[in-house]
Amino acid sequence: MKNKLLSTKSAVNMISNETTLCTVGFTLMGASETILKEIERRYLETGLPKDITLMHSAGQSDRESGIQHLAHKGLVKRIIGSHWGLAPKWGELINNNAVEAHCIPQGQLAHLFRAMASGKPGSFSRVGLNTFIDPRVEGGIMNELAYQSGSLMQIVNILGEEYMFYHSIPIDIAIIRGTTADEYGNITMEDEAIKLEALSVAQAVKRYGGKVIVQVKNIARKGTLNSRNVEVPGIYVDAVVQTEDPLTDHRQTSSFFFNPVYSGSVKEAASTLNPIPLTLRKVIGRRGVMELYPDATVNLGTGIPGDTIGPVASEEGILDDVLLTVESGAIGGIPEGGMDFGITKNADAIIEHAYQFDYYNGVGVDITYMGAAEVDQYGNVNVSKFGTKAVGCGGFIDITQPAKKVVFLGTFTAKGLEVDVNDGELKITKEGTKKKFINHVGQITFSGEYARNREQPVYFVTERAVFQLSFKGLELIEYAPGIDVEKDIISQMDFKPHISPELKPMPTELFKDSLLNIKRFFEKERINLIES
Structure with a gap:
């Protein structure tokens, strides 16, 4: 197996124009700050990559970081996510029709990643009926620009019952985060506060022949990780980036660099x-x-x-x-x-x-x-x-x-x-x-x-x-x-x-x-x- 350790610049160069990029995080938890900052730097200096589609299930910002780094007109042409309440730059781009914006419920996106990973055309659920997600209401369309593409969902009838059908959206690149990687790309999450949908997204990307980039704090020798602790196997990983500034770019949460209480290894009195x-x-x-x-x-x-x-x-x-x-x-x-x-x-x-x-x-x-x-x-x-x-x-x-x-x-x-x-x-x-x-x-x-x-x-x-x-x-x-x-x-x-x-x-x-x-x-x- 090949060594998958890459520089941040080399990993980000894997992202080309008009790519569909999926990031994994929850507020600042799981945010791959080192990689996101490099994407922003590269775009501001070279104008590349451009016109990408950004997908994310949960909101991924603390008002300053996370996917805020990608909030540039021209870098992203379409965003598909569930929440931008803590991402004011994204709110501004969406409100000004500078990016095409679609909203899909957070859980439905998490389930859609799994459906895509297993080769399904999408996922169906009763969640969303009669709300603004329902295509008979607004179809999850969040601004005028998105009306040109139409809703990403439809109503289907299964055994006499109405369901929402959420269509698969092929993903080219995923950015996920772990704590430790070995040289083969096996990923553990011992210091992370939550696991999120990293495994499902990695599998979904592999289904479409895409690439998975992972940010970690630590690098271990190949074959030394406890197999039961590996959350994302190396077969799903194409590049591993070790952050040089974990205190800033690999925080457990917005407020804490690391507290074992939140990763579950210690119980507080x-x-x-x-x-x-x-x-x-x-x-x-x-x-x-x-x-x-x-x-x-x-x-x-x-x-x-x-x-x-x-x-x-x-x-x-x-x-x-x-x-x-x-x-x-x-x-x-x-x-x-x-x-x-x-x-x-x-x-x-x-x-x-x-x-x-x-x-x-x-x-x-x-x-x-x-x-x-x-x-x-x-x-x-x-x-x-x-x-x-x-x-x-x-x-x-x-x-x-x-x-x-x-x-x-x-x-x-x-x-x-x-x-x-x-x-x-x-x-x-x-x-x-x-x-x-x-x-x-x-x-x-x-x-x-x-x-x-x-x-x-x-x-x-x-x-x-x-x-x-x-x-x-x-x-x-x-x-x-x-x-x-x-x-x-x-x-x-x-x-x-x-x-x-x-x-x-x-x-x-x-x-x-x-x-x-x-x-x-x-x-x-x-x-x-x-x-x-």
Whole structure:
């Protein structure tokens, strides 16, 4: 077998004009910074490569790095991905029609890579029906330029049921990352926080006769790696690049160069998981935690869900009674939030990206907590596009559509909202200038109609009101103590919700800096289960 170690420049020279390039990463986790920087340098100095198609399943940036290096007009002519919320340069290119942009749900892209690897013409799923991904709605087309190519999906009928069919997209070059490579190109991932879809992408590229480039920190002598630790065999690898600056270009996460807690080799002491202060966001998270029950398998989205549900559950002493998961492949433990969303402290397991979505799509989590930027009178939710600003759906659709229960967490208004949380009541000191509950959402990322037809329990939790989705539409079921329902809730909505005949105040304990005693509720539930 040949030695596959190459210089970064030599590896990047393998990328030619009009190539379809697939990168693997999740925020900055798994980002091959050394290689991406070299592609950018080469393009800016020589104008090559040009007119490539860029594919990526998860969002891959921390606002500055990752695929931001490829955000140049002329370098990329078409982007196919799921999320650009942390990639402002890409948002600008998409919004200005400087690149053709298509959105495919994150999990569906991860599954599509596997389908391509095994020689299939594509993959089919019910995920995406009735949302903006559905070709009868928008077909995942994110800007005017993309309309010239049309949707990459279609509706098919299988045994009398409608499905989305996601077409295969041949890949020429893949860029993936590992921790250690031997001289034959066998790749391990012992220091990586998540595995993602590196193996599936490498196999998909080989199916089309393409090339796989891998960035690593360490080089081992041929034949010395433990075979059980090899995540990507050398038969799928064409070039290995060893980064010269791992502290900058091979970070485990945006915030950490390396912490063994996130790669699963060390468990952090529970005593170091400090409670978060009582704020507007924590109030929302606490009310969300009240929807939990013993042994629930839970998914957490980014934002308030990822930032609050784990810490509140830990503080209440129920973390061991539920199982928290994140879409990147982490199961158990406490997921991190903010720019490090996707990694987990004290995870029980870290599995491949696509397998996590197999579970999410097939079984469906017991509860998923997600954010909501816009909500309309029909229960539709938008988190993917605002005017011309393209964000993308990420794994949102993959997770919310099959979930057994959906709890949306978010502030009632946006832009400037300030509140006081004190002594069992909520006081609005400054109202947000942007309404979030509007007549019609700008894009349907979550379909209220689809949820109602499935009889899926759906809740919308804010700091001042809780709604449920009913066949009548949005129904107000709780309000915060200290809040005037007409003045502070209904007048701040573009539509009047249905009012539950059993409308009641939210528990005053939510607005006090003390425990909710949810542990006691869990203990009672377990006793009831045993007795029944």
